[in-house]
Amino acid sequence: MIEAVLFDMDGILIDSEREYDKAMREAITRYGHMITDEFLIRVRGIPVEAFKKSLKLEFGRDFPVEKFRNDFKSIVWQNIRQYGMPVKNGVYQLIQYLEVNNIRYAVATSNDRAMALELLEAADLRGVFEYMVCGDEVEHGKPFPDIYQKAADMLGVNIKHTLVIEDSYNGIRAGHAAGASVIMVPDLVQPTDEIRQMTDYVVSDLGKVISCISNF
Template sequence: MTNIELIIFDMDGLMFDSERIAFSAWQEVLNKHGYEITLDFYLNLIGSNEERIKELCSKEYGSDFPFDELKQERYQVVDRIINNKGLPLKTGLKELLDYLQDKPLKKAVATSTNRERALKLLNLHKLVPYFDYIFCGDEITKSKPHPEIFLKVCEKLNCEPTKTIVLEDSIAGIIASFNANMIPIMIPDMIEPNEAVKDKIYKCFNNLLEVKKYLTENFFQA
């Protein structure tokens, strides 16, 4: 394989064990207001930015669904859960980031979460300095699975898409990185690879420690 110029990290479900927290928060808020959310519907939201989630919720619950109001309530519930229980890092994240510190490539975050929320979560674990660039869901016009967010990162960092690895846990993210002509690596969280993406995944690993091992053996041998 070609030399790698850039590794792009998704955030929720890839760096943080946050998708389950988000689902619990949605359940609490929607139940309070007389709505129900199924796990299957929530899984369809993973990887989407707020505008796309709002669109999907309008289709599911009706055009009068008060998304903006309930979104703010959900943030409050998420913050309460994190304040009480913390925000767990995914297995191997710090080890992988520390390992990549002195490697001749760039690192970026590409998350569907808005910038204010993303920076708040990243700063909880002092992760911002690890990255050359952070690109967020409120800075794009088209949500994953459209490749815009990944292509924007490459453009900003002057890197070739074909020399870019994308680490993702979501189906939408894998499709987006594949459509961007990048190298999609999936580390499943709440969603296992399905037929729509099995032929688009370059590699699939259980955790980021396995990613570190793969990079060591294939790109950065001593």
């Protein structure tokens, strides 16, 4: 029986992953580099410090990580101010279902808390989620299980009775490693054979999660 649902944020609650990818590709050209699809898949869902290390591994130890991140965030927020931050399909429908059925829920995102709060505010979701664990609040980020274990502990629920909803490979690995049930809602990547073995269901949007919950 599912007692709590733990949501990833980017690509699950808000349609931010596309903005991140576009902004990274644009920002990196200022430094004479290109970002590959493989790199984007590899870093999707990981926390900030791990992302910084990945940049140096990819582009060299002298790569100006902080300057790049400032450029990247500037582009992201410029686009959000211009176009808004869309909420993913089924968010409100699923939250309403959880409320009616007394199932607790929280956000577990690799973003640092300041960025996460700003993004939820931009999507008009900040008041929806009372509980949140962020990437800068755990020792080991996704794909390690720490963030989901901490979120379950925060809600006072055994991790084995929680459902993790993710779109990234690293997030799914984290939920699976934590011992939670896992549903993938693909955003920019489809599940591989490895990822399918770690998920209980793969569905097209959050609204379709509702019919799965009673099966656990």
